[in-house]
Amino acid sequence: MKRRILALAVIFLTSVLSYAKGEPIRIVTITDTTDAASSEVMKSFRQQIAKHANLFTMVDNSKDANLVFTEDCMPRKTTEPYVCFYTTHYAGGSSKTFLGGGIYAGDNANDIANNFVASVAQDVVERWENTARDNAIETLESCLFLTQSSCAVPEKLIPELKVKVLNLSQYLQKGGLKK
Numbered sequence: 001m002k003r004r005i006l007a008l009a010v011i012f013l014t015s016v017l018s019y020a021k022g023e024p025i026r027i028v029t030i031t032d033t034t035d036a037a038s039s040e041v042m043k044s045f046r047q048q049i050a051k052h053a054n055l056f057t058m059v060d061n062s063k064d065a066n067l068v069f070t071e072d073c074m075p076r077k078t079t080e081p082y083v084c085f086y087t088t089h090y091a092g093g094s095s096k097t098f099l100g101g102g103i104y105a106g107d108n109a110n111d112i113a114n115n116f117v118a119s120v121a122q123d124v125v126e127r128w129e130n131t132a133r134d135n136a137i138e139t140l141e142s143c144l145f146l147t148q149s150s151c152a153v154p155e156k157l158i159p160e161l162k163v164k165v166l167n168l169s170q171y172l173q174k175g176g177l178k179k
Contacts, residue, residue, distance in 0.1 A: 024053065024054060024055055024056050024057040025055065025056050025057070025066055025067050025124065026056075026057055026059045026064055026065045026066050026067065027049065027056050027057070027058060027059065027065060027066075027067045027068075027069055027120075028058075028059050028060070028061065028062045028064070028065035028067070028068055028069070028091075029042060029045065029046060029058070029069045029070075029071070030068065030069070030070045030071070031070070031071045031072060032072055035072070035073060035075060037073035037074070037075065037076050037082055037084070037109070038071060038072050038073040038084070040082075040109035041071060041073055041082060041084050041109045041112045041113055041116070042071055043109070044109045044110050044112070044113035045069075045071065045112075045113040045116050045117065046058060047113070048113050048114060048116075048117045049117065052117075055121075062091060065091050066090065066091050066092070067088060067089070067090065067091060067099075067120075067124070068088065068089040068091050068096055069086060069087075069088055069116075069120060070086060070087045070088075070089075071084060071085070071086045071116065072084065072085060073085075073112075081105050081106060081107055082104075082105065082106050082107070082108065082109060082111075082112050083103070083104075083105045084103070084104055084105075084112050084116075085101065085102065085103040085104075086101060086102060086116050086119065086120075087100070087101040088100050088101065088120055088123045090127075090128065090131040090132065090135065092131070092132060092135030092136070092139070095135060095138065095139075097131050097134070097135055099123040099124070099127050099128070099131060100119065100120075100122070100123030100126075100127065102115075102116075102119050104116070132156055133156060133157070133179075134179045136154035136155075136156040136157050137157065137177050137179055139154055140153060140154055140157060140171075140177075141171075141176075144166075144167070144168040144171055145168065149167065150165045150166060150167045151165065151166065151167070152164065152165055153165060153166055157177065160177065161174060161177070
């Protein structure tokens with residue numbers, strides 16, 4: 001079972017390379033440090049992420065991150081298994097968009113952390129591009145609908161709209177963008 005999880009993690013991490021586009025995904029982590037189980041799992045998770053520095057880099061401030069990872073575990077006695085959950089959010093501009101989440105149970109913190117790393121990689125592979133595009137559309141439309149002047153087109157949408165700046169009238173003439 002552990003080998004299968006590790007193999008899946010390697011496959012997903014390899015796939016993340018196409019989304020990192022030469023720059024590691026900046027990840028900020030959040031956990032309840034007063035709970036021993038949560039702290040152990042987060043420590044192991046950070047160590048696992050650090051092994052993939054070409055894909056992920058840890059940052060201290062959510063303003064610098066483009067991925068927010070939240071983790072928490074149920075309180076446990078030393079003889080009980082770890083039962084933990086995680087969520088990931090794409091941090092695009094001023095908004096955070098849910099990417100994925102899961103619940104895992106295991107005998108030790110490393111097993112949970114390995115599952116989390118594989119799941120985070122899967123979240124990125126399956127949802128990153130669409131989520132980034134949807135956030136860029138929301139950012140542009142928010143600007144266009146709230147202002148009388150022109151708005152800068154998010155870099156991600158420039159190839160699609162073929163302009164760097166546009167106003168609401170121009171956007172509507174182009175037919176808008178579908179999410």
